[in-house]
Amino acid sequence: xxxxxxxxxxxxxxxxxxxxxxxxxxxxxxxxxxxxxxxxxxxxxxxxxxxxxxxxxxxxxxxxxxxxxxxxxxxxxxxxxxxxxxxxxxxxxxxxxxxxxxxxxxxxxxxxxxxxxxxxxxxxxxxxxxxxxxxxxxxxxxxxxxxxxxxxxxxxxxxxxxxxxxxxxxxxxxxxxxxxxxxxxxxxxxxxxxxxxxxxxxxxxxxxxxxxxxxxxxxxxxxxxxxxxxxxxxxxxxxxxxxxxxxxxxxxxxxxxxxxxxxxxxxxx
DNA sequence: GCGGTCAACTGGTGAT
DNA sequence: ATCACCAGTTGACCGC
Numbered sequence: 626x627x628x629x630x631x632x633x634x635x636x637x638x639x640x641x642x643x644x645x646x647x648x649x650x651x652x653x654x655x656x657x658x659x660x661x662x663x664x665x666x667x668x669x670x671x672x673x674x675x676x677x678x679x680x681x682x683x684x685x686x687x688x689x690x691x692x693x694x695x696x697x698x699x700x701x702x703x704x705x706x707x708x709x710x711x712x713x714x715x716x717x718x719x720x721x722x723x724x725x726x727x728x729x730x731x732x733x734x735x736x737x738x739x740x741x742x743x744x745x746x747x748x749x750x751x752x753x754x755x756x757x758x759x760x761x762x763x764x765x766x767x768x769x770x771x772x773x774x775x776x777x778x779x780x781x782x783x784x785x786x787x788x789x790x791x792x793x794x795x796x797x798x799x800x801x802x803x804x805x806x807x808x809x810x811x812x813x814x815x816x817x818x819x820x821x822x823x824x825x826x827x828x829x830x831x832x833x834x835x836x837x838x839x840x841x842x843x844x845x846x847x848x849x850x851x852x853x854x855x856x857x858x859x860x861x862x863x864x865x866x867x868x869x870x871x872x873x874x875x876x877x878x879x880x881x882x883x884x885x886x887x888x889x890x891x892x893x894x
Numbered sequence: 895g896c897g898g899t900c901a902a903c904t905g906g907t908g909a910t
Numbered sequence: 911a912t913c914a915c916c917a918g919t920t921g922a923c924c925g926c
Contacts, residue, residue: 753922754901773915795902798915803900805916 756796760786764793768800 756764767774767782774782774797776790783790 752901753924755923756901776914792901794914796900799900799902802916802918 754792760788764796764800768797772801772804773797 763786764782767778771778774793779790779793783793786793
């Protein structure tokens with residue numbers, strides 16, 4: 626008996642938790658204490674018309690009691706609400722989703738021996754929810770308009786998508802994280818390029834500096850080409866130094882006047 | 895089998 | 911105290 630067979634009955638068999646509070650969705654709003662909230666809830670088995678009890682579906686935690694609802698959605702709503710509203714949250718049946726060539730998604734039921742084993746010891750690994758294309762599209766569309774949701778928007782979106790508000794909240798959190806990561810990668814690339822550009826510029830300027838130094842050295846008087854250690858500053862050279870500076874090919878700041886120990890300082894001054 | 899993706903979780907933090 | 915958000919992590923699933 627496959628999902629389709631279930632679906633054709635128009636009934637939903639739900640294994641979940643009945644919260645003492647108004648609804649699981651409302652309890653989920655208090656996201657800071659999900660574990661505690663779950664511990665307060667009671668496992669329940671529900672049978673209802675399809676599409677009525679999606680908000681009872683709870684995520685699976687490895688150490689938590691299996692409070693997943695066992696439900697099947699009808700084929701008409703499979704495209705939008707196909708998986709999490711039931712199929713992907715099966716506690717004893719895992720559902721493999723395959724994409725047909727036309728892009729339409731099909732759900733293939735298969736028995737999971739692991740899930741069966743988990744049933745034996747009462748524990749369960751969490752099942753992977755895959756949002757349908759329609760659900761993702763709607764979430765993306767909503768994300769375009771506002772990257773964060775207020776509680777009302779969250780409730781409304783969850784109702785539209787037939788997901789729990791917590792799932793919508795998680796999707797937005799992860800979506801923001803992905804956006805941020807993507808932006809970080811873009812920034813990183815940009816900074817890399819900046820770094821390369823600056824490195825090239827630095828290299829070019831260093832080279833230019835070397836050339837200017839070489840040029841300056843070539844055009845400097847003989848005494849200026851002598852090592853600095855062999856030069857002594859003339860104590861009374863202000864005027865002459867300034868003149869020399871004015872004659873400098875680089876015409877920079879006035880240079881102090883140096884004289885060679887090999888020349889006569891008094892003659893120079 | 896392995897790596898990537900992503901829903902879901904945990905623990906921390908700041909705002910109210 | 912409660913809530914929303916975030917960073918980091920986990921685990922299921924999928925394609926190769």
